[in-house]
Amino acid sequence: MYSQGLDQPGGPPAAGASDAAREAQFLAKIAAEEKIEPKDWMPEGYRQTLIRQISQHAHSEIVGMLPEGNWITRAPSLERKAILIAKVQDEGGHGAYLYGAAETLGVTREELIEQLLAGTAKYSSIFNYPTPTWADVGAIGWLVDGAAIMNQIPLCRCSYGPYARAMVRICREESFHQRQGFDIMMKLARGAAAQRRLAQDALERWWWPSLMMFGPSDADSRHTAQSVRWKIKRFTNDELRQRFVDFTVPQAEFLGLEVPDPALVWDAASGHYRFGAIDWTEFQEVLRGNGPCNRERLAARRAAHEAGRWVREAAAAYAAKQPARAPAAA
Amino acid sequence: MSARAEYVLRLADTSLVLAQQLGAWVGHAPAIEEDLGLANVALDLLGQARLFLAYAGELEGRGRTADDLAFLRDPQEYRNLALAEQPNGDFAQTIVRQFLLDAYQQELFAALVSSQDPRLGEIAAKAARETRYHVRYSGGWVVRLGDGTQESHGRAARALIELWPYTAELFDADPLDESMAQARIAPSLAALEPGWRAAVGAVLSEARLECPPPAAFRWYGKRGEHGEALGHLLAEMQYLKRAYPGAEW
Amino acid sequence: MTDVRWPLWEVFIRSRSGLEHKHVGSLHATDARMAVEHARDLYTRREEGVSIWVVRSSDITASDPADADALFEPARDKVYRHPTFYEIPPEVKTL
Numbered sequence: 057m058y059s060q061g062l063d064q065p066g067g068p069p070a071a072g073a074s075d076a077a078r079e080a081q082f083l084a085k086i087a088a089e090e091k092i093e094p095k096d097w098m099p100e101g102y103r104q105t106l107i108r109q110i111s112q113h114a115h116s117e118i119v120g121m122l123p124e125g126n127w128i129t130r131a132p133s134l135e136r137k138a139i140l141i142a143k144v145q146d147e148g149g150h151g152a153y154l155y156g157a158a159e160t161l162g163v164t165r166e167e168l169i170e171q172l173l174a175g176t177a178k179y180s181s182i183f184n185y186p187t188p189t190w191a192d193v194g195a196i197g198w199l200v201d202g203a204a205i206m207n208q209i210p211l212c213r214c215s216y217g218p219y220a221r222a223m224v225r226i227c228r229e230e231s232f233h234q235r236q237g238f239d240i241m242m243k244l245a246r247g248a249a250a251q252r253r254l255a256q257d258a259l260e261r262w263w264w265p266s267l268m269m270f271g272p273s274d275a276d277s278r279h280t281a282q283s284v285r286w287k288i289k290r291f292t293n294d295e296l297r298q299r300f301v302d303f304t305v306p307q308a309e310f311l312g313l314e315v316p317d318p319a320l321v322w323d324a325a326s327g328h329y330r331f332g333a334i335d336w337t338e339f340q341e342v343l344r345g346n347g348p349c350n351r352e353r354l355a356a357r358r359a360a361h362e363a364g365r366w367v368r369e370a371a372a373a374y375a376a377k378q379p380a381r382a383p384a385a386a
Numbered sequence: 387m388s389a390r391a392e393y394v395l396r397l398a399d400t401s402l403v404l405a406q407q408l409g410a411w412v413g414h415a416p417a418i419e420e421d422l423g424l425a426n427v428a429l430d431l432l433g434q435a436r437l438f439l440a441y442a443g444e445l446e447g448r449g450r451t452a453d454d455l456a457f458l459r460d461p462q463e464y465r466n467l468a469l470a471e472q473p474n475g476d477f478a479q480t481i482v483r484q485f486l487l488d489a490y491q492q493e494l495f496a497a498l499v500s501s502q503d504p505r506l507g508e509i510a511a512k513a514a515r516e517t518r519y520h521v522r523y524s525g526g527w528v529v530r531l532g533d534g535t536q537e538s539h540g541r542a543a544r545a546l547i548e549l550w551p552y553t554a555e556l557f558d559a560d561p562l563d564e565s566m567a568q569a570r571i572a573p574s575l576a577a578l579e580p581g582w583r584a585a586v587g588a589v590l591s592e593a594r595l596e597c598p599p600p601a602a603f604r605w606y607g608k609r610g611e612h613g614e615a616l617g618h619l620l621a622e623m624q625y626l627k628r629a630y631p632g633a634e635w
Numbered sequence: 636m637t638d639v640r641w642p643l644w645e646v647f648i649r650s651r652s653g654l655e656h657k658h659v660g661s662l663h664a665t666d667a668r669m670a671v672e673h674a675r676d677l678y679t680r681r682e683e684g685v686s687i688w689v690v691r692s693s694d695i696t697a698s699d700p701a702d703a704d705a706l707f708e709p710a711r712d713k714v715y716r717h718p719t720f721y722e723i724p725p726e727v728k729t730l
Contacts, residue, residue: 121412128410128412132627132633132635133457133635134436138432146680235405247633247635278570287482366537370531373538374666419663
């Protein structure tokens with residue numbers, strides 16, 4: 057979902073009998089739940105779809121460090137500060153794992169980062185929203201990481217080995233992220249009236265953007281079918297979104313907070329919550345670069361990248377000066 | 387506040403201010419790996435600060451917690467070394483500042499392990515292990531910058547010259563330092579100096595950087611004589627806690 | 636302006652004595668010492684690794700999946716290498 061169904065499959069497979077045989081073998085592997093590994097033959101469309109999806113996921117982790125990093129210096133207790141640093145550190149680590157997985161497909165991290173900074177690569181729309189209050193840190197952990205986990209667990213069974221393995225690592229680390237967010241919300245919800253207001257306000261600002269994280273509805277998502285066939289995507293956008301709502305509404309009730317959806321209602325017959333219509337124009341605007349913080353996020357990443365250029369060059373220059381390690385004795 | 391409590395506060399505040407400074411880099415470092423590296427050091431320093439602050443509060447005996455001491459003291463009550471509160475500046479400035487203090491903490495914590503105060507010894511033992519890694523990390527970067535490109539060398543050299551005067555405080559024992567040394571609670575600062583000069587000298591030499599000439603800056607943070615930067619740093623750190631008195635987070 | 640490349644390294648971690656090193660992923664670094672430090676920060680934040688190996692990705696020689704048949708098939712029909720191939724009478728306890 058950090059790629060929100062924006063990925064497009066590549067063109068038709070190249071003609072040729074041997075390619076047809078290889079493709080049949082490839083699809084058989086996928087059907088048998090075997091992993092595709094870096095040097096295996098794969099359709100070009102599969103490779104390109106994965107590069108796009110994995111890199112979008114990686115970019116999302118890196119950009120995602122910013123809205124929460126915004127509160128590291130202002131966390132209201134030493135413990136919260138430590139937890140937040142650890143969380144943002146994890147996110148950087150996740151970005152690194154994912155760029156690593158993408159690099160097994162024949163791109164370099166430098167190329168991918170250039171695309172992000174040039175504004176041509178996409179990342180999850182959710183990180184284009186601001187964190188004006190401490191409660192936003194809680195809401196991000198609870199809702200945004202909650203939504204992410206929903207998408208990431210099935211990805212652990214993705215057909216591409218390096219991506220699946222990176223996701224297993226990420227999922228292991230992610231559960232603390234959601235819990236710390238919920239913990240922050242609980243403290244606020246049980247605190248002073250002003251703190252409860254902060255929590256309610258944050259929920260109202262993050263609820264709908266979190267639902268949009270799952271991407272367009274299935275009817276409007278033309279490329280889901282191919283990704284499902286290739287076992288890159290294991291569940292549809294709507295399926296995951298519904299699951300998220302069903303899990304999260306009771307949590308909001310537990311906190312004593314009100315979900316900002318007048319149409320939200322429990323439907324006993326289906327065993328699901330019915331919820332209101334999503335404003336997809338807001339989603340499109342944010343994707344187009346007109347969200348509240350798109351410019352700031354990219355500006356921050358560009359500034360860090362530019363300011364760090366002389367540092368990266370220094371490290372490379374220093375390494376180049378070191379004598380090459382002597383070859384092992386014959 | 388007793389002499390010992392005030393001494394422990396000095397240790398706490400240096401680690402806390404440094405941690406706060408490094409925290410600002412997370413998400414803005416030159417590479418993802420350095421975001422992680424700096425965050426790692428910040429977390430260690432923050433952990434040390436919490437332990438030292440809690441102990442200082444206990445010694446004081448007025449019921450102040452680590453958070454009370456961190457968030458509710460004014461800048462003039464802070465007892466960190468002045469070197470720690472010098473601005474982040476560019477990566478060279480941050481890393482040189484870090485290295486000079488890491489090398490100092492390495493000597494200090496190694497000596498504190500055998501303090502007559504077992505609690506201090508315990509905290510120091512854990513901190514000493516962490517600091518060995520910090521020195522490796524920051525020292526490694528001083529070398530890469532000093533012996534990297536012309537630009538990196540220039541930035542590192544400038545940072546060194548700007549920060550060097552603040553190192554005078556590290557070994558200038560005042561009456562509190564002396565009474566702690568007398569009681570074998572803390573090492574004598576003079577005893578720490580040769581090790582620090584050797585370690586720093588070795589790294590600077592490998593970095594092809596020159597040790598600046600002695601220049602002493604004598605407004606000592608450990609005596610609460612701070613410049614203006616600390617006020618801004620603490621205002622940012624403390625604002626939320628102070629804006630909601632008595633609230634729990 | 637193209638950015639300077641930091642080479643790719645593969646990371647292997649032994650998480651406990653007695654276990655072997657496992658491949659955990661890759662990272663970027665300019666020298667071996669940096670690679671070990673980065674590996675520590677990237678891959679051992681939760682389980683304290685006992686040992687870290689880093690290898691430049693370009694130094695790894697990998698078998699070609701296309702050769703998998705030739706490399707690995709012959710082992711498949713030599714089932715006598717597996718202990719389950721042999722029927723040992725139940726009275727013999729320690730084989």
